[in-house]
Amino acid sequence: MKKTTLFIILTAFLLFGCSTYQSSDNNTENDYLDFSKRDDQFEGGIKMIPIQTPKGEFKVWTKRIGNNPKIKVLLLHGGPGMTHELYSCFDGYFPAEGIEYIYYDQLGSYYSDQPEDQDLWAIDRFVDEVEQVRIALGLNEDNFYLFGQSWGGMLAMEYALKHQDKLKGLIISNMMSSLDEYEKYAKEVLGPQMPEEVFQEIMKIEDEEDFQNPRYEELLMEHHYQYHVLRKPLAEWPEAVLRTLKHLNPNVYVYMQGFSEFGITSGATLKGWDRSADLNEIEVPTLVIGAGHDTMDPTQMEWMSKEVKNGKYLFCPDGSHLSQYDDQKVFFQGLINFIKEVDKKTTN
Template sequence: MYTRLLSVLLLVFVISACQQNQPGVHSPDLSYFQPSDSGLQTGGVRMIPIQTPKGNFKVWTKRFGNNPQLKVLLLNGGPGATHEYFECFENFLPAASFEFIYYDQLGCGNSDNPNDTSFWDLNRYVSEVEQVRTALGLNKDNFVLLGHSWGGILAMEYALAHQENLKGLVISNMMSSCPDYGKYAQDELAKQMDPKVLDTIRQLEANKDFGNPKYMELLMPNFYTKHILRLPLDEWPEPVNRSFGKMNQSLYVTMQGPSEFGIAGKLVNWDRKADLPKITVPTLTIGGAHDTMDPEHMKWMATQVKSGTYLHCANGSHMSFYDDQATYFNGLLDFLKKL
């Protein structure tokens, strides 16, 4: 009996040793899962105090992994969505030992919501990101900022104000000019829609009847599943639905405007095309062939910054990290590894 047990244990040991020597089979990097702070553990969650001209608030962050050399802070889009639609990053970045940090901007998700539209301001959000960076101890030796959609606008603005703190920058699915974005939506995306459907949408927008259920009923199959996330609505990932279900409409409308065809809010005249050469840190721009944003513009952006790379997601739309996932994450991880 004991001889048989010994034989089994020996066989297990041999198999385990062989697996460790096989290409592609790795032992987990235990240091990646070590706490970065002593004391009470909260799963990496920290509420960061934010100072504003109208008082102090707190924003929610959550660290995933532990890598002193590279930490990616995620800026969600909307404006007004939450960190939750980024949850697919958990299937890719930890395997490469890259730390990343979820972050709900003020007014979003788990963060405080002052319910005051004066807070929905681009410069104030830049100040907020800088306060979050300081609190988390991010610096030029480890700090990578990834902004998606509206988060890409915020990332560009942050880089232009504080790039001395950055190791790298990722601008995902966002153009450097809102007027150009609006023109692309009108001249290219609108023309791809059924003329009868477009006429009805135009009438609803002209009447400012954005709350009419018909508006979203038409946009969902004719715009969202073609240019936001190219999957049937019943197959949209749960983290996306959860995030979009918590959208801060006050923040969204104030900054973006109520229409899906271009920008009509505070960002209507935002344009940083001429300032892109001022960005000197390594920068990755990402665009999708079916994006709400012009992929040619995002490709051009990579030629304007000092050290730019463009990643094209041929099957992707605005959320290419879902509908062209392999291309998106292979390109992103390659960029991060080179840093």
């Protein structure tokens, strides 16, 4: 009985709850929700997209929400090797604004194919994958906004540096442009905020590369994650976040990022990544999102917003690495305002 009642309420909300929505080209709410002319109607917006790689063809999972010919936001998740589930909260904000958005699990992530060949886990290949996804979804410079958070922010920067002519707008969320600077910030600023004996024990485990020691995860959970990854007690972390952690592909994550939470482990392929000197090549309208309690330095992210040619900075004072959850109102208000401002300027 309860499930039936809930279904009726949700249906009523979808049909009538956003009755004031009208997009810039006079599309109504019914147009936003109408799948009847789409080739993904059969599975409610889900499309498995074939991707050509040097190791053969694989498929990646995508799911489109809504219709808006002028605003289509492709979401690049973090990790590497996590999932689109980190962005479930976007459902609470984007539909009411008429913003079309696309969930997407990168190759190797839970809902997509998960080949084991490590040669596939390279930045250039991921950039090529995003470009193939863009083409398959019909995204172009008139509608394509690329949102990337954490590792997804790295990937978004790399994509923009190669294909910015295909973009309408770029969003770099909770990601610095230099991993060496990230490591320095983690060890010199965040680590010392812990009790001294705790940080010393963590560093000792890292120095000895004893990452399988259960004490390592225990200390991070208690003293790091709930202060700088998502600022809530672990018992209150959203189910979608716990689900994406459960679905993490460690083979991709460890190969590219390593085991450490205070930098990039020696030997990991992302070690030394730095695009700071190249940011001034990005001319497309760009929003950089930083947070007061992030694992990333908000001061450096503000600097990034000034290095790109057409940048804007959004600061989430109460947020951490997943500021879409712990400073949600500021995060979504700023993100939505940016998208609509860019749309208004390019439409007029």
